[in-house]
Amino acid sequence: TLVDSLNHGELSWAVPARFENSVLSSTNYKRQQAVREATRHAWAGYKKFAWGKDELQPVSQSSNLRWGDWAITMVDSLDTLKMMELDDEYTEAKEFVRTIRFDRSPADYKVQLFEMTIRALGGLLGAYELDQDPMLLEKARQVGDSLAYAFDTPTGLPTTEVDVNRKSKDGKTRICIAEAGTLQLEFKKLAQLTGDTKYAKYAERANDAIEKGQREHKGLYPMHINADTGLFDISTEYTVGAMADSFYEYLLKQHILHNGKEPKFMEQYITSSEAVKAKLVRKSESGFTFLGKLRGDGSFENEMEHLACFYPGLLALGAQVLDRPQDLVLAEELARTCYASYAMTSTGLGPEKFGFKTKEELKARSQYLRDSNPFNDDGMGAVFGHYILRPETVETLFILYRVTGDTKYQEWGWNIFLAIEKHAKVEFGYAGVSNVYRSDSTTNHIDAMESFFLAETLKYLYLLFSPTDVISLDEYVFNTEAHPFRIIK
Numbered sequence: 001t002l003v004d005s006l007n008h009g010e011l012s013w014a015v016p017a018r019f020e021n022s023v024l025s026s027t028n029y030k031r032q033q034a035v036r037e038a039t040r041h042a043w044a045g046y047k048k049f050a051w052g053k054d055e056l057q058p059v060s061q062s063s064n065l066r067w068g069d070w071a072i073t074m075v076d077s078l079d080t081l082k083m084m085e086l087d088d089e090y091t092e093a094k095e096f097v098r099t100i101r102f103d104r105s106p107a108d109y110k111v112q113l114f115e116m117t118i119r120a121l122g123g124l125l126g127a128y129e130l131d132q133d134p135m136l137l138e139k140a141r142q143v144g145d146s147l148a149y150a151f152d153t154p155t156g157l158p159t160t161e162v163d164v165n166r167k168s169k170d171g172k173t174r175i176c177i178a179e180a181g182t183l184q185l186e187f188k189k190l191a192q193l194t195g196d197t198k199y200a201k202y203a204e205r206a207n208d209a210i211e212k213g214q215r216e217h218k219g220l221y222p223m224h225i226n227a228d229t230g231l232f233d234i235s236t237e238y239t240v241g242a243m244a245d246s247f248y249e250y251l252l253k254q255h256i257l258h259n260g261k262e263p264k265f266m267e268q269y270i271t272s273s274e275a276v277k278a279k280l281v282r283k284s285e286s287g288f289t290f291l292g293k294l295r296g297d298g299s300f301e302n303e304m305e306h307l308a309c310f311y312p313g314l315l316a317l318g319a320q321v322l323d324r325p326q327d328l329v330l331a332e333e334l335a336r337t338c339y340a341s342y343a344m345t346s347t348g349l350g351p352e353k354f355g356f357k358t359k360e361e362l363k364a365r366s367q368y369l370r371d372s373n374p375f376n377d378d379g380m381g382a383v384f385g386h387y388i389l390r391p392e393t394v395e396t397l398f399i400l401y402r403v404t405g406d407t408k409y410q411e412w413g414w415n416i417f418l419a420i421e422k423h424a425k426v427e428f429g430y431a432g433v434s435n436v437y438r439s440d441s442t443t444n445h446i447d448a449m450e451s452f453f454l455a456e457t458l459k460y461l462y463l464l465f466s467p468t469d470v471i472s473l474d475e476y477v478f479n480t481e482a483h484p485f486r487i488i489k
């Protein structure tokens, strides 16, 4: 295979002239190209069995319309294809996107505001930033207009869904904070690029409503808020994992997007990161620093979600932008833990959720639990053992590499890429893995290739091996789906 050849040094891509004087070594160039080949393979599977549909189902070699029939894998992949100079693939994708009407849902589904903001609106804006084709911005505006019905609430916080065909909000008004706080980058960028301030107002009203909500812990936000009343549901949990994650991310990233011109976001980010450090960071008995969950009853869960592995990258970015060296120390410790969650398994892939046990707890476990749920000598083991091609750990490795220049992050990323090639690659595309401890079977696949695999996982891996001026962090900020937005200077 390609990767075997690479490991044995058999492939001899010539390093192109434009990279000759860069810090890109030939090893990095080969690795970067291997990721590009993987992207081509994922795309070819999508093209063959899911062209124009939302997602490829690579095991059954079929497709789905899970997101409302907006060809979401294609829209989410545009800037990845562009960045990797997969020109034929990019051109054919763009021609198809030109035909999509984002003012309706052909499948007549209610579309999810959060997902379509980060994937569809974010994807079109990211591609527009790299390409400047007005068609892409027009499509982004169409998505923005369709999603905007969700903001028709007394507080300006959105509902969870939109009925695009009936032009109305839909779904629940008890929303999670990730839904409330992961639209600001996209709608503000749309406002800047179109010159239409109404889009920025949607973002600001949602920000204001969150700020007004009463909270128990300074800097930490309960998981749910009510879009009708603006009240937080204070009985819920506190986490930087599922349902909360990108809310925290966008505090810092709004500050970056505006090039530091809106200091309130910096203050909110600093307050939140201090609270996260005080309340959610713990160290395991064997010395692994991790991010757990504070439950409503005040107890603490010694488990970390794969999703929370974006947080070390966020801390590293904040450390650089806001000159907070202590945050970088913590970011590196947490990144080591996230990487260890991959390295501990027999596939080299990281589980959806992992946890820590003390020596005492390990001893007390029954034989059944020991067999079915392995924990290693460090007391670390999977809680949910599947891997669905998620990006957060490689995202963190990419940012840490850019911030520190430490090549260990490239080595870790390469090991993860090799594990993906070995265990997630199928004949047409890539599939999730149902048990990261099972390396022996071909029946170990989940029949889904999520669009974030192309949008994020492969993109961050590619950038990890690229020269640092390819999508420089001085010029761009990534939305939570890895779409690059130019910093507004």
Ligand code: DMJ
Pocket (backbone or CB within 6 Å): 118, 245, 246, 307, 390, 391, 392, 452, 456, 480, 481
């Ligand atoms: C992506 O859609 C985004 O990264 C989001 O912030 C979290 N979930 C997935 C990837 O795991």
